[in-house]
Amino acid sequence: MDTSEPGLEAVGAFSGEADRDLAQRVGEALSQRGWTLATAESCTGGGMAALVTEIPGSSRWFDRAWVTYSNHSKVTMLGVPESLLEAFGAVSEPVVCAMVEGALKLSRADIVVAVSGVAGPGGGTVHKPVGTVCLAWGERQGGIRTDTFWFPGDRQAIRAAAITRGLQGVWEWVCRPALA
Numbered sequence: 001m002d003t004s005e006p007g008l009e010a011v012g013a014f015s016g017e018a019d020r021d022l023a024q025r026v027g028e029a030l031s032q033r034g035w036t037l038a039t040a041e042s043c044t045g046g047g048m049a050a051l052v053t054e055i056p057g058s059s060r061w062f063d064r065a066w067v068t069y070s071n072h073s074k075v076t077m078l079g080v081p082e083s084l085l086e087a088f089g090a091v092s093e094p095v096v097c098a099m100v101e102g103a104l105k106l107s108r109a110d111i112v113v114a115v116s117g118v119a120g121p122g123g124g125t126v127h128k129p130v131g132t133v134c135l136a137w138g139e140r141q142g143g144i145r146t147d148t149f150w151f152p153g154d155r156q157a158i159r160a161a162a163i164t165r166g167l168q169g170v171w172e173w174v175c176r177p178a179l180a
Contacts, residue, residue: 019160022167023052029174030061030111037170038109039065040078040099042090043117043133047163063109068099078102091116091128093136093146100138110140111173113166117151119158133162137169145173 030037039048049065052058066077071090074080079102080095088094099114117133124130131151138144147169151161 019051019164019167020054022164022171023055026167026171026174027052027055027058027061029171033110033174035110035174036061036063036108038063038103038107038112039166040096040103040112040114041065041067042069042074042099042115043119044115044159044162044166045069047159048113048115048166051163051167063107066099066103074099079105089128091118091132091134093134093148096134096136097138097144097146100136100144104138104140111137111170113137113170115162115166117158117162119155119162121155131158133158133165135162135166135169137166137173139173145169 026037037052041048046065046067052062068074068077071085074085074090074095075082078099080098084094084098096114096116099116100112103109103112103114114136115133118124118128118130120130124132129150131153133149133151134146135149136144136146149165151158153161
């Protein structure tokens with residue numbers, strides 16, 4: 001696959017201990033700001049929530065999670081408009097953006113990360129091959145950022161990379177310098 005297409009970036013998988021350290025750092029950063037996190041997950045099946053709740057004391061900074069694997073659950077649990085799913089498909093930036101918006105409305109979280117992707121081994125298409133993952137991050141005070149990645153490897157590696165990149169995005173958002 002040519003990863004030079006706009007919006008697609010190849011990223012490798014990460015190790016479990018590094019992910020746990022990242023989750024710990026995310027929790028510390030959220031705690032310092034007095035923020036809480038929620039996740040809205042599809043292809044990762046709750047993997048981000050599982051990773052952050054392995055951290056002792058995470059209840060101080062982790063509010064809740066949704067696993068919305070089916071399109072129906074995205075609509076009924078997070079309020080994703082069916083029209084977005086029909087127009088763009090579940091693995092799309094507009095859908096993960098709507099997942100963030102829904103999770104912010106339904107939670108007390110200050111920041112939300114949402115993920116949807118094609119983990120494989122089947123389900124890929126020419127335009128959305130196996131390894132395509134869309135992520136979105138949004139803050140209660142406003143602003144949503146989306147990105148699309150292509151992660152190489154098997155199903156386990158793709159899901160692990162999506163979890164890591166999702167938490168890295170939270171880290172980047174929470175630790176960004178305040179705008180003057």
